Amino acid sequence: MVSCNWATTALLALLSVSSTGVHAAPKPYKADPDQIKEKRQIQTLASDIQVSRVPITLATIGTIGPTFTRVPTLNTNTLPTLGTLSATRIPVTLQTLQTAPSSTLPVYTPPTTPPYGYTPPGTTTTSRTTTTSSRTSSSATPIYTPVTGANTTCYNRLKIDVLQKSDPDQFNMFVLAWQKIQTSPDSDPFSHYQLSGIHGAPFIPWQMGPGSYDYSRGYCTHGSALFTTWHRPYLLALEQALFHAAVAIANQFTPTSVRTQYLNAAGRVRLPYWDWSDPVTQSYLPPITMQQTVTVTRPDGSGNPVTATIANPLFAYNFLSSSSIAPFGAPWNSRFSTRRYPDSSWNDHSNLASSAMQSGFSSRVTNTYNAFLSTTYNLFSNRVESIHDSIHGTVGGGGQMNYIAYSAFDPIFWLHHCNVDRLMAMFQATSPGLFVTPASAVGTFARPVPPNTIDDVNTDLFPFRRADGSWYKSSHLNPVSTIWGMRYGYPEVPCSYQTRTPAELDTFTTNQINKLYGGGRTLPGTSREWNVRLLIDQAEIPGGYDIYVYGGTRPQDPYSDPYGKGYIGSLSSMSMGSVDQYKQSRIRFVDISLNSYLKEYGYGEADPYKITDYIRRDLTYTIIANGKPCYFQDLYTAKYAVYSRDVYDSGKDDVLPYYTSDPYYHTNVTEGYPGGIKSLEEILYPVKVDGTREVPWPEVNSTRIQG
Structure with missing residues (x-):
């Protein structure tokens, strides 16, 4: 059995589900025909076919100049229509459940000591x-x-x-x-x-x-x-x-x-x-x-x-x-x-x-x-x-x-x-001035x-x-x-x-x-922040799973020692409580800073060409799902991207740094590897398990204006 075959089988079933209510990508986006062809080929595989997978380790494939792909300014006219942001409320007093799992929890008896037993006016308490x-x-x-x-x-x-x-x-x-x-x-x-x-x-x-x-x-x-x-x-x-x-x-x-x-x-x-x-x-x-x-x-x-x-x-x-x-x-x-x-x-x-x-x-x-x-x-x-x-x-x-x-x-x-x-x-x-804004429930x-x-x-x-x-x-x-x-x-x-x-x-x-967490500040001036973004539709793999990023010296066996030397960060999706339970379809992502890693290995002040070449050759990625190895080539929605962004720091203790540029995605770092993005569409409109794509990240073109 393929390590992630259970995920792929479930995914193929999900792909047949209607995508009613899910917003597709704008017109400029076109699906990758090779990707679709590959998924159709996977669908024909029998569940008992043995497929050997090799953990992803990025090898040197020569020196390639970095590709700086700047995120374009969004044209709001091309974005999917979100409709009215209204909430559907589910009353909590609809009806008594007809069936419910059995439980040996003792019958609820309100304590008599403070602060318990508060009864609001007009409430029946029998x-x-x-x-x-x-x-x-x-x-x-x-x-x-x-x-x-x-x-x-x-x-x-x-x-x-x-x-x-x-x-x-x-x-x-x-x-x-x-x-x-x-x-x-x-x-x-x-x-x-x-x-x-x-x-x-x-x-x-x-x-x-x-x-x-x-x-x-x-x-x-x-x-x-x-x-x-x-x-x-x-x-x-x-x-x-x-x-x-x-x-x-x-x-x-x-x-x-x-x-x-x-x-x-x-x-x-x-x-x-x-x-x-x-x-x-x-x-x-x-x-x-x-x-x-x-x-x-x-x-x-x-x-x-x-x-x-x-x-x-x-x-x-x-x-x-x-x-x-x-x-x-x-x-x-x-x-x-x-x-x-x-x-x-x-x-x-x-x-x-x-x-x-x-x-x-x-x-x-x-x-x-x-x-x-x-x-x-x-x-x-x-x-x-x-x-x-x-x-x-x-x-x-x-x-x-x-x-x-x-x-x-x-x-x-x-x-x-x-x-x-x-x-x-x-x-x-x-x-x-910032607080919760409407989002999918x-x-x-x-x-x-x-x-x-x-x-x-x-x-x-x-x-x-x-x-x-x-x-x-x-x-x-x-x-x-x-x-x-x-x-x-x-x-x-x-x-x-x-x-x-x-x-x-x-x-x-x-x-x-600034005092607690800003110890690595460059005072004052503009510096470049480097990150790896890991993302996946959390519904693709049941149970719990992690995507780990390693750099420099790394553990010999990351499956038995995932937090060993070289661990930089990870995307974690906790199990709901059972290894066979799927979560609601939703793109989850994490941005992991690479700055301390680059500084440790002598690339803190290097030019972008050297940094992207080093990252491409050095970073490795490991997926562990429910305690077992899993691989990008077995997954449909799992992706990683490397991007950089300019940050200005005034050097003042009472002022936070702020972004002065949009993210630059360095596709040359990732395009040659399973899971690595090849184009901006894969990060701006990430694919979900049903084949549709989510609307872009709301912060992609948000630049803080410092007054």
Whole structure:
């Protein structure tokens, strides 16, 4: 069987699907007849034919002068008609499901302690359990708790390493609170089990009534323009649970002076973040997340403070019983704890995850910096999500973090996503005029979407409700000052700036971005930024897969050591939870900076002719799908392109660099190899699994005008 034959077979079936509602490329584009001929020939292959594939290694094919293909200025008259950008809404109270997968999840019983049990005016709260399914169903909207975060003053979320050292009392209460949440009954909607389950498995409603649900996916909005905004109230829900748990624990301490000390610390409890682009820690996993135990001060039976060593809630989450994991698919229905880089005995090897993360630091910090140069919010969100995706794969190593349906059970998921939210807040502070623009919708658990549905700032962010009982929308999360109303900030968007002007915040945050991530700036002047763009229709391969880029010295066997020496970056597509499950058709792409790689090998200041010749000869690409080798020549939509772009840097700490040219795609680097683009159409109008092409990237001809 061909390594990717299962993908090709499925692709050929998809090619016969009607493309109604999908916009074709403008008139100037003509399909490549050789490509069509090749696909027809593949279709005639029997599934049992043995085909040998050789991993792609770019060989020297002589010296060819670089081709500088400038992206032409778009004529909007030739673009496909998008039509009215209206959204089709799916009510969440349509009808009781006729059939639903069985589940052993305990019946939902609302806790009686604060902050639970909030009932909005006029809401019926009676509930019953169905007799046809073990899932809980309500005769009306169930009792629910609005997601409002902490109810004290605004405090900054801190980097986990800084929190542990600078505020040991808050860190102590944070750890105790998370332990409490992790040991809360599965039926508690604010337990670690149910909060993590919102993201994916066990695919059950969270504080929602009867509705038309999609039991193949969770509530999360991966691959959507809402990726960053949806996760904000999601993180806030956990922070709210941590805060109230910390206060409850602090109230148990005696005497009064000790209780006051820890109540004050509990009031400061906020979810910390892991900055995987920090130049100090350089992408290593926070040490506390790799320790199996942690020492805390907790109240004994009489309330007296005692020192104790407990299982570290930042290291792993241990499911409470066999019924907790029974609804999961194999092999997760036999895994009683979360792991990173697990061996065959399911032992954790977080040290391997930490080493793998560090190997990609150089390009990761540049990619993070470049995200802030995005000229649209949607582009920023996509760039951050692409970095985020690769971290899931790098940290998981076959553990829960590799799988969308199970990743949120690993505690490091929350520290990881808190950093994504931090980057979002920083971008909002420095680009206050940019926010979510309408884009193709992505279906979720509570929102199955028909073709041509649009996501925008008014799309409901299920299942999170605000204090007034309405659903969160992205519009509620802009401008950035809204986070202070949720009682949190970040060191780069601090609570102390609540009384400052947006311009003052912009200046401060920009200064912090340059300081943190702009270490390689050329001061002042224009420099050239080099990138590899990897892209694929995520629906072409089922399960999870990665496309890796290597340069210079590379691992001898990238299939067993994908993050070894020479690793530059990767495009990662996490599995939904099963190796045979396909994702919704959508072009996903990632831009990987080559600047640090070129500098390391002596080409940082070389002229473009030498750089393109070197890249063409040196870069190699490897695809691993569900743990097995895969190849560009077996795929239809997977492409890579090399492009450069001029960037001007004023050298001022309070001003970000900005683009002064459109991208130049160097087709001579890629045209001779499988997967490499041969023409601009392949990158401007990337092909999808059904043979149609998407509209161009919205940022192709966007150049920031610096006033």
